[in-house]
Amino acid sequence: MTALALACFEEEGPYLRARVRLVADGRRIVGEWLPYAAESLGDGAGRGGVRGAVIVVGLLGAIALFALEVWSAVWAYPFNSGGRPLFSWPAFLIAPVEVGALAGAIGGMAMLFRNAGLTRLHHHAFDIDEMLRASQGAFVLAIACDADDATAVLGAMAQAGATHSRLVAS
C-alpha cells in the first residue's frame, strides 16, 4: 500500500454501496467512521463480552456485599434487634441487588473501554481531517490502495455517491 483513498458520504445508503463494492473488488478497509450506530453493520462488528462482564461483575459485587452483611451481622457485631434472627437473609438481599446492578455497570464500562479502545486520546486516526467529519454527520471510508489503481478506487467511491474524496500518500 502506498496511498489511502478517503471519501465522505452524506447518507448511509451510498456509503454502504461503496463499501460493498470495494470489498467485493478485494480492497482493504483501513478505517471507517460513522455518525450513528447503523443497523446495517449487524452484530458482528467489534468484540463481544460486554453482557458477560455485566453479569459476572454484577454477581460478584452482589455476592461480596451479601457476604459482608452476613459476616458483620452474624459474627463481627451480633446485635439482637427485637429478637429477629442474626442471619436475616431476606432483609440482607436488598442492598446486594442494588450494588450488584452498580457493579455490573462498572464491569460493563470497563469492557466498553477495552473493546472500543477508549482512553486513547491521541490515536493516529485523529490526524485524518475527514475522520472528524464523522462525528458531525458524515460517513467516512478509508481504503488502502496503490498509486496505480487510486483512480479506480476514487472513481468507485464517487460513483457510489461520495460527496468528497481524496488521495493521501501513506
Added chain:
Amino acid sequence: MEAHTLSTGRRWTLPSLRTLEDVTETVAAPLMDRPPGRNWWIAMAVCAIGTGIGALAVGFSFVYGPGLWGNNTAVVWGFPIANYVWWIGIGNAGTLISSLLLLTRQKWRGSINRFAEAMTLFAVTMAGLFPILHLGRPMYFYWLAPYPNTMALWPQWRSALVWDFWAILSYLLFSVLFFYVGLVPDLATLRDRPGKRGWRRFYGLLAMGWQGSPAQWRAQERLHRTMAAVAVPLVCSVHSIVGLDFAASLMPGWTEAVFPPYFVVGALFSGFAMVVLIALVIRRAMRLEAMIVPAHFDAMARIILAAGIVMGASYAAEWFGALWGGEAADVRVVRYEFTGDYWPLYAAMLAGNVLAPQVFWVKRLRTSVPVLVGVAVAVLVGMWLERILILLNTLSIGYEPSFWRTYAPTLVDFLILGGTVAAFVMLLLVFARVLPVVSMHEMRKLVAEEGSHESTTFVGGPEERA
C-alpha cells in the same frame, strides 16, 4: 402548539432537519456558538437566590436542630421524608423512561432521553440530601457505610434507613454511568466542532478518544442496551425500597403489599409530568421545535393519563383494603383522609393525580401547551401532596390515641423545599449550557430513518403513515 404536518411522512421530526449535519447544528450551536441569553441569566439569578435561601435554612437547621421544623413527637418524618420520596420519585422516572423506551425500541426516545436522564441525576441528588438532614446528627451520616472503625460497629442491615443508603447511592452512580455511556459519542461531536480551545479540550477529555468506528458503536450500543435491561429492575427495586420504608413499618395504612408497585407507578407519573415541563421549556428556549414535536407530547400525555388511572385504582384499592379488612385503625385512617384535619389537601391530591389527567382523553388537549403545563403542574403538586399525606394521615392518628398530633410545617420547612427546587432548576440550566440536551447520534439515526421512509416507503395518506 403549531400543527405538525404528517404529509412529509415524518412523525417524530420536522422536515427542516434535512441532513444529519442539521441535527448536529441544531443541538450543538446553542452550546458553542450562542452565548446564554438574558432569560437564562435571569433564571440563573433567581435560582441562585432561591438556592442560597434554602442553604441558609439548612444552615440554621444544623445550628438550632430539627426543632425549627414542623416535625413533632407523632409526625416524626414530616417534610424531610415527604420531600425525599417526592424527589426520588421524579429521579427514578428519568432512567426508567429512558431505559424502557430503549428496550422497547421507541423511536421518539432520542428527543427526550438526555434531559430526562439529567433530571434523574439532579433529582436524586436533591433526594439524597433529605435523609441526611433528617438524621438529626447529619455529620455522622457516613456511619451508614460499612467500614472498619475503632468502635467495632457495623450498620444495621435490617434497617430501612440502610436500605435507602444503598439504594440512593447505587442508583445515583448507576444513573451517572448510564448517562455517560449515551453521552460519549456526542462529546466527540462537540470536541470535533470548531470552537474555543478550552471547551474542546474539556469535551475531548470526556470523549475518551471516541472515533465512531463500527466496533466502538457496537460496543457502546451493546452496553447501553444491557444497562437499560439492568436499569428497569433497578429502578423498580429502588422505589420499591422507598415503598418498603412505609410498608415494613407497623402503622395503620402503611402495612400494605401494594405499596412498592404503587410507588413505582407514582414515580413514573410524576417523572413524566416533570419531563413534559422540561421538554416544553427546552423546546422553546433552545429552538428545538424540529426535534421535540407535538407527537412527543401526545405520547407523554397518553402515558400520564394511563398512570393517572392506575393511581386512582391504587387509591381505591387502599380504601377497599381497609374497609374490607375491617381493622379499626385502618378504617379510621381512611375516614380521616376524607374528613380529618387534612381533607382539603387530600381532595387537592385526588384532583391533581386522578382528575386532572383525564383531560388527556381529548386528543386536541394532549398537544395544547397551556393544558400540558396545567396538568403537569397539577400532577407534580398532587404527587407531593400524596407523599406528605401518606405521612400525615397515618402518623397523626396512629394506634395510640394519646399520641395523636396534627402537623403544621414551618417557614424553614418551605424554604428548604423551595431551595432544593431552585437548586434543581439551576443544575438543569447549567446542564443546558454545557452538554447537549438532546442525543445527537440518536437523532441522526432517527432523521436518517424517517428521511429514507419519506423518500421511499410512504405512498399513502397521513393515516397510513401514523
